[in-house]
Amino acid sequence: MSKRKYAVGIDFGTESGRGVLVEVATGREVATAVYPYPSGVIDRALPVPGAAVRLDPDWALQDPQDYIRTFKGTVPALLRQTGVDPGDVIGLGIDFTACTMLPANKEGTPLCDLPEYRRNPHAWVKLWKHHAAQPEADRINRAARTLGEPWLKRYGGKISSEWFFAKILQILDEAPEIYSAADRLIEAADWVVWQLTGEETRNSCTAGYKAMWSKRDGFPRDRFFAALDPRLEHVIDEKMSRQIRSLGECAGGLSPRAARWTGLRPGTAVAIANVDAHVSVPAATVAEPGRMVMIMGTSICHMVLGTAEQTVEGMCGVVEDGIIPGLFGYEAGQSGVGDIFAWFVAAAVPPEYHAAARKRKGDLHAVLEREAARLRPGESGLLALDWWNGNRSVLVDVDLTGMLLGATLATRAPEIYRALIESTAFGTRVIAEAFEKNGVMVNEFVTCGGLPEKNKLLMQIYADITGRELKVTASKHTPAFGSAMFGAVAAGSRAGGYDGIVEAAVCMARLKRESFKPVRENRKVYDQLYAEYCGLYDYFGRGANDVMKRLKTLRQTQRRSAKRSA
Amino acid sequence: MSKRKYAVGIDFGTESGRGVLVEVATGREVATAVYPYPSGVIDRALPVPGAAVRLDPDWALQDPQDYIRTFKGTVPALLRQTGVDPGDVIGLGIDFTACTMLPANKEGTPLCDLPEYRRNPHAWVKLWKHHAAQPEADRINRAARTLGEPWLKRYGGKISSEWFFAKILQILDEAPEIYSAADRLIEAADWVVWQLTGEETRNSCTAGYKAMWSKRDGFPRDRFFAALDPRLEHVIDEKMSRQIRSLGECAGGLSPRAARWTGLRPGTAVAIANVDAHVSVPAATVAEPGRMVMIMGTSICHMVLGTAEQTVEGMCGVVEDGIIPGLFGYEAGQSGVGDIFAWFVAAAVPPEYHAAARKRKGDLHAVLEREAARLRPGESGLLALDWWNGNRSVLVDVDLTGMLLGATLATRAPEIYRALIESTAFGTRVIAEAFEKNGVMVNEFVTCGGLPEKNKLLMQIYADITGRELKVTASKHTPAFGSAMFGAVAAGSRAGGYDGIVEAAVCMARLKRESFKPVRENRKVYDQLYAEYCGLYDYFGRGANDVMKRLKTLRQTQRRSAKRSA
Secondary structure, eight states, X not given: OOSOOEEEXXXXXXXXXXXXXXXXXXXXXXXXXXXXXXXXXXXXXXXXXXXXXXXXXXXXXXXXXXXHHHHXXXXXXXXXXXXXXXXXXXXXXXXXXXXXXXXXXXXXXXXXXXXGGTTOGGGSEEOTTOOTTHHHHHHHHHHHHHTTOGGGGGGTTOOOTTSHHHHHHXXXXXXHHHHHHOSEEEEHHHHHHHHHHSSOOOBHHHHHHXXXXXXXXXSOOHHHHHHHOGGGTTHHHHHSOSOOBXXXXXXXXXXXXXXXXXXXXXXXXXXXXXXXXXXXXXXXXXXXXXXXXXXXXXXXXEEEEESSOOOOTTOSEEEXXXXXXXXXXXXXXXXXXXXXXXXXXXXXXXXXXXXXXXXXXXXXXXXXXXXXXXXXXXXXXXXXXXXXXXXXXXXXXXXXXXXXXXEXXXXXXXXXXXXXXXXXXXXXXXXXXXXXXXXXXXXXXXEESHHHHHOHHHHHHHHHHHTSOEEEXXXXXHHHHHHHXXXXXXXXXXXXXXXXXXXXXXHHOOEEEEEEOOOHHHHHHHHHHHHHHHHHHHHHHSSSOOHHHHHHHHHHHHHHHHHHHO | OOSOXXXXXXXXXXXXXXXXXXXXXXXXXXXXXXXXXXXXXXXXXXXXXXXXXXXXXXXXXXXXXXXXXXXXXXXXXXXXXXXXXXXXXXXXXXXXXXXXXXXXXTTOOBGGGSGGGTTOGGGSEEOTTOOTTHXXXXXXXXXXXXXXXXXXXXXXXXXXXXXXXXXXXHHHHHOHHHHHHOSEEEEHXXXXXXXXXXXXXXXXXHHXXXXXXXXXXXXXXXXXXXXXXXXXXXXXXXXXXXXXXXXXXXXXXXXXXXXXXXXXXXXXXXXXXXXXXXXXXXXTTOOSTEEEEEEESSSEEEEEEESSOOOOTTOSEEEETSSSTTSEEEEEEESOSHHHHHHHHHHSOOHHHHHHHHHTTOOHHHHHHHHHTTSOTTTTOOEXXXXXXXXOTTTOBTTOOEEEEEEXXXXXXXXXXXXXHHHHHHHHHHHHHHHHHTTOOEEEEEEESHHHHHXXXXXXXXXXXXXXXXXXXXXXXXXXXXXXXXXXXXXXXXXXXXXXXXXXXXXXXXXXXXXXXXXXXXXXXHHHHHHHHHHHHHHHHSSSOOHXXXXXXXXXXXXXXXXXXX
């Protein structure tokens, strides 16, 4: 084909949506556009004038209209910036945070957009980091163990409060009227594809990683759901679907309405929805075992491929064909990484560093990084457990909390900053070692996301602590780039795209030249510190001393009683 | 006597000296004066122009000339403010931090004031919180255990790196030329009395609590010192004195030189030196068992009286007649309290609270206290170990470090502030319970020092956590007030003073009406939190996991290697 063809990828993140326009043949990223969600993360009160609906601390919601606005706020800008002819855009792919889900009616209208449900928080989108469904996750785990559910071992023996059925069960427990009004319970990823094409589809990635579906066994049997709650028995057939579509397939053509939102041609190929982490793997050049992809931002997602199904402690899941056809896709995660550094910068850094940041017109992270980089490993005397936001892998426990140890009267902010970075790197090493112990090799890391761009000290610390080389993807918007790749695959080679994601990865995906290699001298010291980290990890994380959980329970009791008497 | 008589007390603290002028008959505090030491705490570099002598992190020195300047900077001001006739001032008493010690020549000139030694840090005053003599303290403890020294059990089985012979041994190890040039090794308390009277005396309080002397057995035998180092065998006879004088005795009359410094009459009675904590006991109305005096400032000193000699784990010491004649004076301590809050405020509070403090023209502590007071016990979910400056009682271990546990992404500065206060209160409870377990009762606390004046939330938390009432001394300068009482006793009844400290306590000492009583509801929650504190206390403090010590060792290794390569 002589004329250049393009694909668009849209990545729906936690605070914003990001779009990229990519040249299909070369993988050249032609333009990018970012759209911050007007309502952001809704975690204090519903954005409904006069509603005064306050949310409990573990809640996190989103407004589905922000997603529609993201299409309008990015795709036309991509075309405008580049002058690309909409007729040369052959495909569109999207990826999403997950599990981010919502209840909708038959037509696909979110219940929160219906006036009668607008003031009910359960009618809104539950964001991935909505953590209020822990009791429900506990119930699911207990029931699965009691009934000997075979799927449990695919999820490290425990499912998380972030997942699909925990969230559904919370709706059922706390707002049965919403559960009953919801004709459809759907991942936001699939919902936006529905909005684009006018047809409801369900993707294998969220189904496999967040809703206990597998290619061989389908969803858990109805009897399991009935054991959780009789009203839930037929949830799959009533409110979901058993027709699960594979990554790389075409979900349909762009509807005329969505063509107006985006400025693209009606009928443009739209890919089956994907998840931000998983879509990044081929975008990071990874289509074979041995190279772990880390999406490093507020949290870290760890993805690695294997040739067989292994049981790995505390992994989030293993899904056949879940990332790359023909391989088993493993996922693990750390629930707080960039979030912890952001907390530190906002909540615990004294004015002198803020002043230094203003003076150098840099941000506070850069000031702290510079000071922290002067320290040797172990020089601060500090050690932290990176559980400010709980522990996802390998303990799968949201009730664990952060710990800092080794403070003296001489301890200063850059030392704590470094200790926090180190603690998250130790957390990654625990995950990599859990995989290797079970035969899933992790020889190097390919990283993407916000952190690798921002913080070179962090990257070197990760290399030193894990003892592995870290590479970085070339695109700053790796998930969106991966979505564009899937858009090109949805279009297929006859339209100028590709017939498979492995081929697209070879032709389109790129890494930066720069990489981070472990320094032998630092590794030795970090091996000592890692042993200390593991000692504390096991002590506080594996039941020897459940003080963190008892404190959290007491905290909840005291908050409730403070509320009552207020 | 018809004409009113007065006494002066001077309290030599860590950052400043404080003087009070007190009416002897009534205990009315007529005037106070504070003199901040120009050189403060010397912990980075010697204040010698061009010397460029940098100090290691655990060092803390003072300049002896700051003490002389304190006399000049306070006593004349007291007289001037009040118009009191120097002839009506019948006595002068002083108290000091301890063990704060210095090497001097025969004439009493500090070696640091001799040009040949001025650049040698070991020639300066070693302040109580000089912590660099830990290896020497370890050696003393090992030798005492090996040789079965009978005095060891009077000090909780372990002496501290802050004490007299640990500091001497460090001089001998690191600067033998200073040891050998020192004709006298002397507590700063006794040195200032020497400067006032022209005669060297040694007080029973520092001898008993800091130099292992007892009324019945005297100092450890020469053979013990010889076992530490042959050069130390005759240290008592060569550089100290076996003539130990009792509290309440008169050290001599004011010399003409010191009369010029102070504006007082030559010959005015000067009391034998005392220690800030111990002198506060009678000033806090306590002259009987059962009421524990807490001097609450940068650190806490706990003092309680008993009728017999008991062995209490980790107490700093028990000295017969060490506080009040006829009773056993027990001392324990927490090495970091106000220091920890000051660290927090300086090192870990974000700008918004600083701005709020400026706006309300209050200090940052007040802003944090107000926010923290809104929380219920347990509501922050945080728990800390108060070991930022090590643990004095009951673990006697300077290598322990601070720990904070329970942090989440929602944790805010006032919550941490409150958790730090609570941790120090738990530390006090551990100490009180250690005493009671050994038959030394602690029925209530009488408090003095800077903290009770400043922070009512802290006082209530201490009452709630310890389950005991807290009372507060009337004077804001309790140690100086106690020193004035001893000045009145040194003068004796014939000069218009008193013949004993118990009598002076009855006539002069006062408490405030306000006290802090435990709130039953808070106690219940704090009992739970205290159990958690004790669990972590034992785990990290008693050898189950020595991670804090290993981190500190690693930190020292890495600092040294950083220095070498710099």
